[in-house]
Amino acid sequence: MILDAKIPAGPLDQKWTSYKNHAKIINPSNKRKFKILIVGTGLAGASAAATLGEQGFQVECFCYQDSPRRAHSIAAQGGINAAKNYQNDGDSVYRLFYDTIKGGDFRAREANVHRLAEVSAAIIDQCVAQGVPFAREYGGLLANRSFGGAQVSRTFYARGQTGQQLLLGAYQEMSAQIAAGTVKMFPRTEMLDLVLVDGHAKGIVVRDMVTGEIRSHAGDAVLLCTGGYGNVFYLSTNATGCNVTATYRAHKRGALFANPCYTQIHPTCIPVSGDYQSKLTLMSESLRNDGRVWVPKRREDCGKAPHEIPEDARDYFLERKYPSYGNLAPRDISSRSAKEACDDGRGVGPGGLGVYLDFAEAIGRLGQKVVEERYGNLFEMYGNITGENAYQRPMRIYPAVHYTMGGLWVDYNLMSNVPGLHVLGEANFSDHGANRLGASALMQGLADGYFVIPYTIGTYLSAHFGKKKPEVTDAPFRDAEKAVRDRTQRLLAVKGSRSVDSFHRELGLIIWNQCGMARSQSGLEEALDRIPKLREEFWTNVNVLGKGETFNQSLEKAGRVSDFLEFGELMCRDALARNESCGGHFRTEYQTPEGEALRDDENYSYVAAWKYEGENAAPTCVKEPLVYEHVEQSTRSYK
Amino acid sequence: MNFTLRIWRQDGPSVEGRFEEYPALNIPEDASFLEMLDIVNEGLLGKGVEPVNFDHDCREGICGTCSLTINGVPHGPDRGTTCQLYMRKFQDRDVITIEPFRAAPFPVLRDLAVNRSAFDRIIQSGGFVGERSGSAPDANSVPIPKTIADVAMDAAACIGCGACAAACPNSSAMLFVSAKIGHLGLLPQGKPEKNRRVLKMVRTMDNEGFGNCSNYYACEAVCPAGIPAAFIARMNREYTLASAMETVGAPL
Numbered sequence: 001m002i003l004d005a006k007i008p009a010g011p012l013d014q015k016w017t018s019y020k021n022h023a024k025i026i027n028p029s030n031k032r033k034f035k036i037l038i039v040g041t042g043l044a045g046a047s048a049a050a051t052l053g054e055q056g057f058q059v060e061c062f063c064y065q066d067s068p069r070r071a072h073s074i075a076a077q078g079g080i081n082a083a084k085n086y087q088n089d090g091d092s093v094y095r096l097f098y099d100t101i102k103g104g105d106f107r108a109r110e111a112n113v114h115r116l117a118e119v120s121a122a123i124i125d126q127c128v129a130q131g132v133p134f135a136r137e138y139g140g141l142l143a144n145r146s147f148g149g150a151q152v153s154r155t156f157y158a159r160g161q162t163g164q165q166l167l168l169g170a171y172q173e174m175s176a177q178i179a180a181g182t183v184k185m186f187p188r189t190e191m192l193d194l195v196l197v198d199g200h201a202k203g204i205v206v207r208d209m210v211t212g213e214i215r216s217h218a219g220d221a222v223l224l225c226t227g228g229y230g231n232v233f234y235l236s237t238n239a240t241g242c243n244v245t246a247t248y249r250a251h252k253r254g255a256l257f258a259n260p261c262y263t264q265i266h267p268t269c270i271p272v273s274g275d276y277q278s279k280l281t282l283m284s285e286s287l288r289n290d291g292r293v294w295v296p297k298r299r300e301d302c303g304k305a306p307h308e309i310p311e312d313a314r315d316y317f318l319e320r321k322y323p324s325y326g327n328l329a330p331r332d333i334s335s336r337s338a339k340e341a342c343d344d345g346r347g348v349g350p351g352g353l354g355v356y357l358d359f360a361e362a363i364g365r366l367g368q369k370v371v372e373e374r375y376g377n378l379f380e381m382y383g384n385i386t387g388e389n390a391y392q393r394p395m396r397i398y399p400a401v402h403y404t405m406g407g408l409w410v411d412y413n414l415m416s417n418v419p420g421l422h423v424l425g426e427a428n429f430s431d432h433g434a435n436r437l438g439a440s441a442l443m444q445g446l447a448d449g450y451f452v453i454p455y456t457i458g459t460y461l462s463a464h465f466g467k468k469k470p471e472v473t474d475a476p477f478r479d480a481e482k483a484v485r486d487r488t489q490r491l492l493a494v495k496g497s498r499s500v501d502s503f504h505r506e507l508g509l510i511i512w513n514q515c516g517m518a519r520s521q522s523g524l525e526e527a528l529d530r531i532p533k534l535r536e537e538f539w540t541n542v543n544v545l546g547k548g549e550t551f552n553q554s555l556e557k558a559g560r561v562s563d564f565l566e567f568g569e570l571m572c573r574d575a576l577a578r579n580e581s582c583g584g585h586f587r588t589e590y591q592t593p594e595g596e597a598l599r600d601d602e603n604y605s606y607v608a609a610w611k612y613e614g615e616n617a618a619p620t621c622v623k624e625p626l627v628y629e630h631v632e633q634s635t636r637s638y639k
Numbered sequence: 640m641n642f643t644l645r646i647w648r649q650d651g652p653s654v655e656g657r658f659e660e661y662p663a664l665n666i667p668e669d670a671s672f673l674e675m676l677d678i679v680n681e682g683l684l685g686k687g688v689e690p691v692n693f694d695h696d697c698r699e700g701i702c703g704t705c706s707l708t709i710n711g712v713p714h715g716p717d718r719g720t721t722c723q724l725y726m727r728k729f730q731d732r733d734v735i736t737i738e739p740f741r742a743a744p745f746p747v748l749r750d751l752a753v754n755r756s757a758f759d760r761i762i763q764s765g766g767f768v769g770e771r772s773g774s775a776p777d778a779n780s781v782p783i784p785k786t787i788a789d790v791a792m793d794a795a796a797c798i799g800c801g802a803c804a805a806a807c808p809n810s811s812a813m814l815f816v817s818a819k820i821g822h823l824g825l826l827p828q829g830k831p832e833k834n835r836r837v838l839k840m841v842r843t844m845d846n847e848g849f850g851n852c853s854n855y856y857a858c859e860a861v862c863p864a865g866i867p868a869a870f871i872a873r874m875n876r877e878y879t880l881a882s883a884m885e886t887v888g889a890p891l
């Protein structure tokens with residue numbers, strides 16, 4: 001199998017323009033003859049539904065939440081990048097492109113990233129026109145802040161709730177289309193399989209989470225906008241409902257899963273406090289603009305109250321190790337540094353798994369009022385969860401799983417190797433390489449939905465004009481529905497003695513320990529030995545009560561965890577096969593004498609796209625070589 | 640910590656519900672309210688009792704999914720979402736009553752989960768700026784004073800959880816509706832559709848079965864996003880003006 005990314009010819013900065021100039025356009029009166037199924041209503045899904053609906057396509061949109069407004073994009077705090085250069089500080093499309101490629105440790109596709117940087121400015125225009133209340137200066141113009149991995153101020157924000165405001169903007173535009181009748185919304189509806197007709201994605205099988213009804217929807221193309229798979233770790237900053245089911249079931253139907261081992265550990269989360277914990281709470285990375293990260297220099301100081309530790313006994317390790325970026329070093333590097341400090345026995349708080357994020361200097365410099373204005377809601381959240389006042393004593397933070405750069409393989413059109421199946425936002429693999437920079441996820445989700453898919457969907461659909469439409473009564477739909485029903489019955493029939501959560505927790509711990517911030521051959525091999533055994537136990541000993549034909553949250557969870565139990569193995573395989581360190585993938589065997597990631601461009605400058613080969617067969621890896629024509633694959637340095 | 644829970648159980652939308660009593664034992668004080676329910680559910684599962692269904696998702700106070708009435712108060716003591724409530728706020732051996740959000744337009748689906756689609760339909764009736772993707776002018780072409788943008792943001796912070804309607808003796812959704820009307824009506828981008836928006840949204844709210852505001856301020860007291868009830872006054876003013884214009888046939 002050869003993967004063709006279908007990257008347009010021509011100079012890098014002309015590719016997207018020339019693509020648009022020559023893309024196939026479907027005339028307005030024909031658009032309504034096509035039905036597009038969109039799964040997920042986060043930034044990517046909602047913006048795609050709104051835009052495609054506006055253009056006149058028939059859209060059917062699905063989400064597992066009770067309202068499309070609750071998709072997890074809503075929780076993004078810090079901001080959204082755009083190459084507006086409103087600060088006159090030297091930003092440009094090229095610089096945003098380069099920062100993103102470099103931030104991704106030279107493991108992303110040049111052409112996709114450049115397109116992302118190009119459309120970034122239009123996203124801000126679009127959102128402001130929708131009424132997104134971005135932060136402003138007193139003069140009335142938009143304000144910006146700095147973010148990790150960049151030396152310019154290009155991040156737009158709405159207090160600590162940027163994701164919420166951007167999502168509500170897209171949700172509102174989609175609501176307008178629902179009212180207009182172009183978009184039909186199905187909340188509390190979960191996709192459980194992809195339906196292929198003659199090799200093309202032509203439908204999905206869903207479960208109505210209120211009635212338990214299993215049914216099919218047919219369309220001319222399917223867009224998966226279902227987010228990432230961070231919950232394979234059990235504890236993550238994702239919402240508890242986030243899952244890999246849609247993309248994994250598509251993978252089992254033939255879609256290639258690319259770079260599953262690229263996961264991002266966010267450096268600034270509230271540390272774990274006990275084994276009852278159900279999720280980890282992120283504190284926006286923007287806090288690192290004004291907060292200084294430190295641990296005691298001496299292990300014996302760790303038990304002391306922070307104010308009792310004098311300045312010269314503190315190790316501001318990011319400032320020490322990376323003087324030019326300091327506390328704004330990218331996420332992977334900051335996370336690993338915190339882990340190293342804790343592994344060295346200098347962590348603070350319960351279990352020694354925490355480092356300080358100190359605002360004393362910022363409060364002295366700016367006054368508490370300004371700090372409150374910038375981060376007030378985050379301080380409040382921290383106080384509520386930990387019972388501590390961060391204006392008076394430094395926050396304790398520790399890295400947590402936050403984002404997954406891997407996802408279904410897509411070409412330049414955002415179409416997977418399965419014709420008709422398009423993948424947008426975090427669910428695809430395309431733009432962030434091995435590590436994502438802060439404030440770039442929101443940018444990608446909206447870029448894909450508002451400005452990319454509306455142009456690229458025509459390339460696929462135009463070839464299908466006038467062809468026979470699939471019907472939900474056709475055999476492929478019936479077969480897929482039967483498979484879904486059988487799986488549901490199988491879950492209910494086990495009647496074992498262990499809860500779904502206990503399996504999920506155990507899986508999460510294996511993945512966190514062996515495929516988390518640091519990975520090794522022996523650890524990954526151990527995980528690959530344990531996960532299949534755990535999966536086997538799941539199918540013989542899980543206890544799911546209730547029925548399939550009712551509202552049943554235990555059943556929903558069981559289905560998702562059963563997919564994580566397969567997916568976790570794929571992730572470890574990918575991590576084991578990549579004998580190098582890059583971005584969020586840190587293999588302990590491959591590091592420089594100073595402990596930095598050691599990339600191997602000669603042998604691993606490729607996208608690893610995995611092909612499902614059947615239940616008990618090892619997946620095979622299809623490689624898409626990454627060709628860098630415009631940037632040099634340098635060693636990533638933030639010193 | 641140990642508690643006695645009185646939990647509302649209801650097998651489906653058209654079945655009568657009832658309270659069941661369950662013990663919650665050995666709960667860490669740092670556990671959140673929802674984590675306490677997770678622990679109780681694990682225990683129920685072990686006894687062969689179907690776990691209690693309740694809505695939750697982000698568990699960080701922003702998605703607006705969680706929707707429990709705790710001891711009669713939507714989201715319980717303190718002004719935050721249910722997921723941001725921690726057990727240290729309770730006393731050991733407390734008896735805690737847990738119900739779904741109660742409002743006629745929010746029918747119970749099962750146990751503690753309710754259907755809040757009425758809120759989505761209110762937004763669909765006018766809670767947006769009718770603007771096409773790709774047709775926007777440069778973002779800095781219309782300056783908006785920081786003071787105005789800040790008030791718009793105060794309103795836009797609404798998480799759409801429905802606690803306002805659940806707390807109101809009239810099941811009024813006016814805090815929710817006025818937050819969207821205030822957010823969009825304050826900004827230059829939202830002004831062209833201001834009059835039509837307020838008329839449509841208020842009428843949809845009425846049709847969905849939400850009551851009127853009679854100044855109890857219970858909504859404001861429970862709102863996790865801190866939306867001030869002053870937005871209701873703002874909406875009433877906009878509504879009065881728009882309906883007067885409509886009556887005399889002025890262009891809206």
